[in-house]
Amino acid sequence: xxxKNGKEWDLEITAxxxxxxFNFKEIWRYxxxxxxxxxxxxxxxxxxxxxxxxxxxxxPVLTTxxxxxxxxxxxxxxxxxxNPTLFYLSGITMWxxxxxxxxxxxxxxxxxxxxxxxxxxxxxxLPISVVISNLIRLGIQFALLFIAxxxxxxxxxxxxxxxxxxxxxxLVALIGCIGLGLGIIISSLTTKYRDLSVLxxxxxxxxxxxxxxxxxxxxxxxxxxxxxxxxxxxxxxLEVYRYILFGKGTFDLYSVMYTLGFTVFxxxxxxxxxxxxxxxxxxxx
Amino acid sequence: MSxxxxxxxxxxQYKLGKISTGTLAHDVNRWWHSIRGKExxxxxxxxxxxxxxxxxxxxxxxxxxxSFSVKEGEVLGVIGKNGAGKSTxxxxxxxxxxxxxxxxxxxxxxxxxxxxGTGFHPELTGRENMFLxxxxxxxxxxxxxxxxxxxxxxxxxxxxxxxPVKRYSSGMYVRLAFAVAAYLEPEILIVDEVLAVGDxxxxxxxxxxxxxxSRNEGRTVLFVSHNMAAIQNLCTRGIYMDKGRTxxxxxxxxxxxxxxxxxxxxxxxxxxxxxxxxxxxxxxxTNVFFENDRGQxxxxxxxxxxxxxxxxxxxxxxxTLRNVIIALGIDDAYGNRITNLNNEVTxxxxxxxxxxxxxxxxxxxxxxxxxxxxxVTIFSSANGExxxxxxxxFGFEVVSGDFYGTGKLIAHGxxxxxxxxxxxxxxxTSA
Numbered sequence: 001x002x003x004k005n006g007k008e009w010d011l012e013i014t015a016x017x018x019x020x021x022f023n024f025k026e027i028w029r030y031x032x033x034x035x036x037x038x039x040x041x042x043x044x045x046x047x048x049x050x051x052x053x054x055x056x057x058x059x060p061v062l063t064t065x066x067x068x069x070x071x072x073x074x075x076x077x078x079x080x081x082x083n084p085t086l087f088y089l090s091g092i093t094m095w096x097x098x099x100x101x102x103x104x105x106x107x108x109x110x111x112x113x114x115x116x117x118x119x120x121x122x123x124x125x126l127p128i129s130v131v132i133s134n135l136i137r138l139g140i141q142f143a144l145l146f147i148a149x150x151x152x153x154x155x156x157x158x159x160x161x162x163x164x165x166x167x168x169x170x171l172v173a174l175i176g177c178i179g180l181g182l183g184i185i186i187s188s189l190t191t192k193y194r195d196l197s198v199l200x201x202x203x204x205x206x207x208x209x210x211x212x213x214x215x216x217x218x219x220x221x222x223x224x225x226x227x228x229x230x231x232x233x234x235x236x237x238l239e240v241y242r243y244i245l246f247g248k249g250t251f252d253l254y255s256v257m258y259t260l261g262f263t264v265f266x267x268x269x270x271x272x273x274x275x276x277x278x279x280x281x282x283x284x285x
Numbered sequence: 286m287s288x289x290x291x292x293x294x295x296x297x298q299y300k301l302g303k304i305s306t307g308t309l310a311h312d313v314n315r316w317w318h319s320i321r322g323k324e325x326x327x328x329x330x331x332x333x334x335x336x337x338x339x340x341x342x343x344x345x346x347x348x349x350x351x352s353f354s355v356k357e358g359e360v361l362g363v364i365g366k367n368g369a370g371k372s373t374x375x376x377x378x379x380x381x382x383x384x385x386x387x388x389x390x391x392x393x394x395x396x397x398x399x400x401x402g403t404g405f406h407p408e409l410t411g412r413e414n415m416f417l418x419x420x421x422x423x424x425x426x427x428x429x430x431x432x433x434x435x436x437x438x439x440x441x442x443x444x445x446x447x448x449p450v451k452r453y454s455s456g457m458y459v460r461l462a463f464a465v466a467a468y469l470e471p472e473i474l475i476v477d478e479v480l481a482v483g484d485x486x487x488x489x490x491x492x493x494x495x496x497x498x499s500r501n502e503g504r505t506v507l508f509v510s511h512n513m514a515a516i517q518n519l520c521t522r523g524i525y526m527d528k529g530r531t532x533x534x535x536x537x538x539x540x541x542x543x544x545x546x547x548x549x550x551x552x553x554x555x556x557x558x559x560x561x562x563x564x565x566x567x568x569x570x571t572n573v574f575f576e577n578d579r580g581q582x583x584x585x586x587x588x589x590x591x592x593x594x595x596x597x598x599x600x601x602x603x604x605t606l607r608n609v610i611i612a613l614g615i616d617d618a619y620g621n622r623i624t625n626l627n628n629e630v631t632x633x634x635x636x637x638x639x640x641x642x643x644x645x646x647x648x649x650x651x652x653x654x655x656x657x658x659x660x661v662t663i664f665s666s667a668n669g670e671x672x673x674x675x676x677x678x679f680g681f682e683v684v685s686g687d688f689y690g691t692g693k694l695i696a697h698g699x700x701x702x703x704x705x706x707x708x709x710x711x712x713x714t715s716a
Contacts, residue, residue, distance in 0.1 A: 009291075013380060013389040033420035040406055040417055047408040047449070118403040119396075119421055120380035279383040282376070283299060 026122050033121060037129035038136070056140045060096065064089045071214045080216035082246045083157040086148060090245055091213040093145050094238065097138040097172070098179050099204045104130040105183025106200055109191045109281050116282060123278040124271075127184050131176050138172065149245070164244045171241055174263055178233060181266035188270075188277040212238050217250040230255070233262040287392070289473060289505050290355040290378070295387035297348040297373050297529075347373040348384070349529045357472075360499045360506045362520030362537050364513070364544050370529040371509045375475050378507065393472025393505075396422055403462075407451035411442055411461055414450050418465045432468045439490075440464035467494045474498060477509045495519060513541045513619040542618065556678055557599075564671040567606055568638075570663055572597040573679045586652055586681055588703065589688030594626075594647040596663065598673075600640060606667040609635040611645055614662040615654075616677075617701060623654065624702075627664075638667070653702045655695070656685045 027034075046052040067088040071077045079087040105127040109116065112126055153159040190196045211234045212220075220226050229235055236255040243249030348370045355361050363371045376382045378389060379397035404421040405414050415436060419429040429436075437443050440460040442453075450458055476495065496519060499506045510516055516523065516537060523537035525544055533540055557571035575583040578591040586592050594613065600606070612627035626647055628634055660680045665672045685694050688703045695703065 009390040009392055011391040011395070013377060013384065013391070015384050015386055015388075029425075030420070030423075032426045033417075036417045036420045039413070040409060043413070044406055044408045115404045115421065117376075117381055118379075119423075121421060121423065282382045 023122060027124055027128070030121055030125050034125050034129045034132065037126060038133040041129070041133045042136070053140070056137055057144050060089060060092045060141050060144065063092050067092070067214055077215045078219055080218055080242070080246075080248045082216075082242065082248055083152055086145075086152060086157070086246065087216075087242075088214065089145055089148055090242065091238070093138065093141045094175065094241060095208055095211065095213045096141070097134055098175050098234065099208070100134045100137070101131050101176055101179030102183045102186075103200060103204060104134070105180055106186040106190065106197070108184065108187040109277070110187070110194075110197065113282070124274065127180055127187070127274075130183075131180050134179075135172070135176070160245075160247045162244075167244055168241075171237055171244070174259070175234070175237055177263050177267050181263070181270035184270040184274045185266070188273045188281075191277055191281040207232075207234075211235060216242070216248075221250070233259040235259075287357055288354045289357045289392045290507075291390040292351055292353050292374075293388050293390075295348055295351040295374070295377065295389060296346060296385050297370075297377065297382070298385040299345050299347050346529050348377075350387070351526075351529075351531055353524055353531065353534055355505055355507070357505055358499060358503045359522055360495075360508060360520045362516040362523040362540075363507060363509045363526065364511075364516060364523060364540060365526035365532075368528070369526040371526055372477065373529075374526070375477055375507065375509060379475050391473065394423065395473040395475065396466075396469045396471035397475035397477070405450055405458070405462060408449055410449050411446040411453070415461070415465055418462065419469075422466060422469050423471070424469060428470070429465075436461075436464045436468050439467065439494075463491060467491070467498075471504070473505045473507070475507045492519065511620070513544070517541055517619070556675070559675055559678070562673055562675040564665070564673045566673055567600065567602040567667055567670075568609070568665045568672040569599045569601055570596055570665070570673050570675065570678065571599055573661075573663075575681065586654075586683045587686035588652055588654065588656060588683055588694065589686040589690075590652055592649045592652045594649070596645045596647075597643060598645070598665075600638075600642075603640065605640070606638040606672075607636060608668050609638045609672075610664075610666045611635075612664040613647065614664070616660045616662070618658045618660075623659070651688065651705065652683070652686075653688070653704070654683050655701050655703065656683050656697075657701070658682050 042053070046055065049055065051058065064085060068084055071088070072079070072084045108123070108126050108130075116123065149159055186196055186200055208214075210229055210232050212229065217229065217235060217239050220229055236251045236259045239249035239251040240256065241249075243251070351370070351374065363374065365371050373382070375397065377384050378391075379395065381397075404418050406417065409417065415433070416426065416429055420426070437446055440457075440463070442457050442461050445453065445457065450461070453461070474495075492515060495506060495508070498504045499519075506519075508516065508519055520537045522535065523540040524534045525532045525540045533543065556573060557569070574595050574597075575586055576593040576595060577583055578593070583592070596611070610627065610629055612625060612629070614625050615623045617623050626649075658680060659682075660677045662674075662676050663678045664674045688694060689705075
């Protein structure tokens with residue numbers, strides 16, 4: 001070979017993978033792909049439907065009506081003095097954002113194995129695109145929530161707009177990160193153990209009841225199972241979220257710090273496991 | 286020219302059988318070895334990848350110690366039987382899977398056409414899919430926009446560009462997919478059997494494009510195909526693999542001949558013991574021999590002589606078979622189908638084949654093939670059901686003979702078969 005001395009290779013493929021490599025530059029180079037995946041998800045989801053993206057609005061509305069009936073009228077669970085409609089609608093909006101981020105990123109490897117088997121691109125592009133498309137959905141649903149808040153402002157439930165609203169994006173980012181982190185861990189593990197994808201469906205359902213979505217945290221105070229809900233890192237986020245929107249919520253500094261720690265941990269662990277699996281998952285899938 | 290791909294001691298191990306049973310135990314064992322700083326205990330085991338035998342071992346080496354390098358602008362043909370490790374090699378190069386040991390060093394952007402149309406979504410239009418597919422293959426939006434017209438033109442789908450691809454015919458679909466991939470501009474292009482799709486015109490268009498890419502634009506191409514004619518036509522150098530190892534690297538003409546001889550003509554297993562056959566085996570071919578018109582057995586056939594192919598078979602079903610069709614496809618040494626002998630075209634479908642029948646004879650007068658080596662695929666069916674179908678069931682060699690009754694033959698390289706013909710001078714009678 002003519003150039004032995006100090007040759008520069010653009011790429012070296014070896015067996016070993018770096019555990020904590022998160023190649024921002026490469027992912028940035030594939031940003032067009034990321035956006036196209038987002039577009040694909042959106043277009044494909046509502047092709048050949050009459051209402052199209054209106055479904056993003058109908059889903060939370062119908063769920064709110066259902067919760068109003070079951071949890072408010074039948075079970076008579078209090079809502080911390082917040083207007084019940086707004087209480088449920090706000091909870092559903094945030095929870096569906098989290099659960100969609102989680103379940104769709106958890107499907108990264110299995111659902112896209114046909115693409116992954118044929119071409120290389122940074123695998124992380126897909127879960128990130130899932131989060132982005134869920135952000136858009138959240139945006140639409142949040143607009144609906146805001147309209148509802150304004151509507152109730154005219155009908156006797158005053159709107160409490162404050163600078164705290166500026167913290168909402170931080171909250172959304174944290175919830176997205178937890179969903180992404182957990183999702184990519186599950187997606188990495190399901191390449192070997194498929195049982196997890198079945199478990200996940202249950203997990204998300206149970207998770208909703210272990211998070212203050214249909215009840216406020218104050219409702220479980222002093223009850224025997226309070227610690228389970230306290231362990232849930234999403235709990236403080238939901239309470240902070242309601243505090244920002246409606247001025248009512250139960251949280252303290254410790255619980256928020258706990259959630260922050262958990263988010264960082266789960267994100268690092270996720271990236272680590274994802275990196276390890278992405279190199280070899282085609283052999284086990 | 287500089288080296289753009291350097292493969293060093295590349296190996297890839299696969300685990301056979303059910304993935305989920307025992308993997309946890311093996312994972313734990315591996316982990317236990319690794320924290321004590323010992324070698325992975327499963328790297329030492331594993332056998333060659335021979336698909337005709339059932340493996341005794343759970344681990345198999347799909348690639349074992351492969352080393353080679355490719356220079357800029359070269360078109361490297363990768364040849365080998367199924368299971369030789371060709372696809373595994375390309376998968377590692379295109380980074381869809383990682384090697385077990387060894388390394389690959391690459392200079393420049395690499396893109397693969399392992400299968401065209403990756404990521405096509407049926408609900409999206411041709412235009413949307415072009416952008417999505419292009420982006421998956423590593424192009425930016427700007428790059429695709431710049432080539433948009435060229436791609437659409439190459440694929441010939443202008444009229445349907447805003448129709449969802451689920452309404453496309455399969456031909457249109459493939460053409461669009463290939464066009465996107467063909468207009469990628471990577472320094473290294475990996476192509477695997479894409480030429481098996483599309484009609485003849487499109488295939489030659491693709492071959493032309495690949496030639497263009499390598500000769501005129503100086504790109505490097507790695508090409509895997511079972512079509513030896515395409516390999517010879519395109520490639521400048523070849524690598525011949527078998528059971529995960531490199532058998533030879535070098536001149537592509539020599540390699541293709543070496544490959545074809547090993548895979549077809551020196552198949553040592555006798556026909557009756559072959560297992561790579563399909564059908565219900567109501568008829569099972571057991572042996573083949575050749576006779577001349579006096580009933581003498583021939584070891585090789587002679588151009589221009591009368592030849593009989595005699596196919597011996599067993600009937601594994603006691604019932605009388607009806608509407609029996611027999612066909613023999615004859616391929617030349619490069620895998621091109623030369624002709625097909627069958628009793629459908631001669632209007633001789635056997636209405637009944639009883640138990641007393643044990644062989645079939647095919648008579649060919651004035652044997653027209655030029656000297657060389659040939660391989661024959663045999664096929665039989667009864668009442669529309671396939672009985673026995675063996676690819677490359679046997680081979681034969683033709684030696685030169687007196688076809689025209691003149692003691693002369695056409696020159697080597699002037700064709701593959703001979704046609705009886707007469708010449709005549711026509712006089713101008715009015716003069």
